[in-house]
Amino acid sequence: MSDVAAYPVIAPARIPLQAPPAAARSPAIARASQKDGQRCTACSMRSICMPQGLTPREMQRIESFICPSRTIRQGETIYRANDSFQSIYAVRAGSFKTVVMHRDGREQVTGFHLAGDSLGLDGVCFGHHSCDAIAIEDSNVCIIPFHLLEAMCREVKAVQQHLHRIMGGEIVRESSQMMLLGTMSAEQRVATFLLNLSDRLRMRGYSPAEFHLRMTREEIGSYLGIKLETVSRMLSKFQRDGLVDIHGKDIRILDHERLVSV
């Protein structure tokens, strides 16, 4: 618990009333279960997924309609493309990938979603989802019925603005990914991926220099628009050049500066 000394340990919240399922033995879930918290108020992800400055009453109102959280085992989906859209999801623990698929079988990872991220907004437009959301480790999500969230948005400005910021953030994130896919070399893509992940872990209180990849080389490659062999070659190259230290899925960033300037 103190091996990440410099970074606060993520505290958990909204543990389901039932005894934790078998899956809770996995690290991510276990982490989320360390402390007992039933409410958003106590959730460490609050600062990411909830607006600031709500009154206790408003807070309670939100908690009242957030469904009991759900545990999703590695490889399982929260929703699939064409599933009817009812709710959005906030990742409480674990991580997910979203995958879009073309009829011809071509498929692409469009995002990795860590604790505190939202999932499911792709369904807002057409009332059905446009991608699969798949757990890449045993995970846990809050379920937020969208029509209730919309109702709340009509009453509380801060909630409305927060939802708009989340949706707007998704738009900006995707357009910077389009820039990566459209203009960067394989080397730059992999460097950008590592730096981006590092940033997001730092914002969540984890070490930005040392972390464990939850996804395979193939998933990274799909996300970056390159092949898994190319991902591997670039990582090896960074290793040779002393920018990173890599053992399988364990990453240590040695030279942040030079990684930025790749």
Place this chain on the structure above:
Amino acid sequence: MSDVAAYPVIAPARIPLQAPPAAARSPAIARASQKDGQRCTACSMRSICMPQGLTPREMQRIESFICPSRTIRQGETIYRANDSFQSIYAVRAGSFKTVVMHRDGREQVTGFHLAGDSLGLDGVCFGHHSCDAIAIEDSNVCIIPFHLLEAMCREVKAVQQHLHRIMGGEIVRESSQMMLLGTMSAEQRVATFLLNLSDRLRMRGYSPAEFHLRMTREEIGSYLGIKLETVSRMLSKFQRDGLVDIHGKDIRILDHERLVSV
């Protein structure tokens, strides 16, 4: 006016009170000025940019805060990256590209926006825009102050849902563009681009088979993540294969089926 017989001519709306500026001589603006309409009620883009089933009162309310439309000449911007975000824009006539830029000068077209499309939502998340919106022909936009739109969303469910659909649509559009950039061959990208443009023109009442490109090969290439020479080569190839008939920027789609199956 009847040379597109099978497709209804797009009617205009919300012409500014002042005499039309010099720019109004250009085709897109002239088209928008053919009929005199001061209100959204009369705007042909209504079905695209306004929700269905508003009461006259609600309609009036919206019209009351939409600012006088603004004319933007080819090459001019509505907003630039880092400009403070105040309003979103609905394209009334003409077309735009949005361009994101990296510090190192790399830049990429992230979208083309036709009459009826919205612009500016990239600013919602951080309060400043993350791309430039540049007119690729003389154009005209409605200006919708975002905080007033948000206020209206709190009062009228239909307006709220419409905004959410527009934002959600942007998310879906971008993720399918990520799939294009991540997995398709140059040939498929260009075919997809033509088909997509054709679809959007059809939905706006124009011929889906015959149209005029407003953008250069370089802008198309940037949008598709390939070089302008490659765009040109693919178009020539489609021409040789009898899929399209191309003269400069005038496109005629001859074999929609085979274009789909590229």
Place this chain on the structure above:
DNA sequence: CGAAACCTTGACTGAGGTCAAAACGTGTGG
């Protein structure tokens, strides 16, 4: 402990990038 999934590395290939030159269009000013 063994099977399956995942990762690394090498050799070869090819799609698309780069560079260059010429053709085409369009708007401007004489």
Place this chain on the structure above:
DNA sequence: CCACACGTTTTGACCTCAGTCAAGGTTTCG
């Protein structure tokens, strides 16, 4: 109305980065 200049497009020749295929090593999980 023409001529010129500039931006745009096309096409060819060549090159390179990343994809493909293959083989062997490592990790993970039942």
